[in-house]
Amino acid sequence: MLRVAVCVSGGGTNLQAIIDAVTSGKISNTEIVQVLSNNPGAYALKRARQAKIPAVCVSRADHPDKEEYNQILLETLQSAKPDLIVLAGFLVVIPAAIVRAFPNRIINIHPSLIPSFCGSGYYGLKVHEGALNRGVQVTGATVHFVDEGTDSGPIILQKPVAVHADDDAKSLQLRVMEEAEWKILPKAIDLIANDKVRVKGRRVTIDEKLDIFAL
Structure with missing residues (x-):
């Protein structure tokens, strides 16, 4: 357990x-x-x-x-x-x-596709404001292990989310949560709980075939 x-x-x-x-x-x-x-x-x-x-x-x-x-x-x-x-x-x-x-026992959910819009100063609505200001068409969320850097640990799961033309930071934040964060964070925990995650250096491999779009 x-x-x-x-x-x-x-x-x-x-x-x-x-x-x-x-x-x-x-x-x-x-x-x-x-x-x-x-x-x-x-x-x-x-x-x-x-x-x-x-x-x-x-x-x-x-x-x-x-x-x-x-x-x-x-x-x-x-x-x-x-x-x-x-x-x-x-x-x-x-x-x-x-x-x-x-070590390799702390994970974080970040509301972007790392390495975009991450690191020092990117948290909360600031992440989504950054995505909108850059004009990206796709954003998303990332679950990663935590190391001594900022949003720099090995990536476990990522899921993309479309950016809509009429989005503001709050509407985009909600869609990223609903379509990505609330899906991949529980999945990452389940994979770890069932010993299906392997870490070697900065690379993560998963002992399960995943369709990330189906989560």
């Missing part, structure tokens, strides 16, 4: 997609053992409690010293003994100590 901790800063729509997929069996062999947020007002914490999942907040406001905050984050995650940490809209830079404590 894969023990999963989910880190989230806001509403928790990706968290809800994971909870629903575990409940329905789309994610198998998996238990969500912790939901962690840096934001005491995050609706994600309410989603977790409604699903009877342990929920905890580690707020930077309570720990102004950066090193102390990073250490408490690490200790809080370690206390749940997760096999996998999922960053699902977690607006905190993951310190190197956590990456090193969980």
Whole structure:
């Protein structure tokens, strides 16, 4: 049974997609053992409690010293003994100590097709604004392992999403979530839970034939 901790800063729509997929069996062999947020007002914490999942907040406001905050984050995650940490809209830079404590055991969902519109400064609506300003016709989402860089770890899954002529950043954000993020993040967790993901350097191979468009 894969023990999963989910880190989230806001509403928790990706968290809800994971909870629903575990409940329905789309994610198998998996238990969500912790939901962690840096934001005491995050609706994600309410989603977790409604699903009877342990929920905890580690707020930077309570720990102004950066090193102390990073250490408490690490200790809080370690206390749940997760096999996998999922960053699902977690607006905190993951310190190197956590990456090193969980090598190839942290994954992130990013709302673009990496390497486009990723890295420092690209988060939330800024990603979709960047895509629209560049005039791309296709965007999407990426699930990747987390390393010590920003959006630079090995890519697990990607799914494209069409950009419409009348899109603004909010409408594009919603379509990317509905058509890509809520599909590939649960699938990536299920693949990992069933030992179907192999990592060698920056390359990921999957021991299952996938039709990414059918997800």
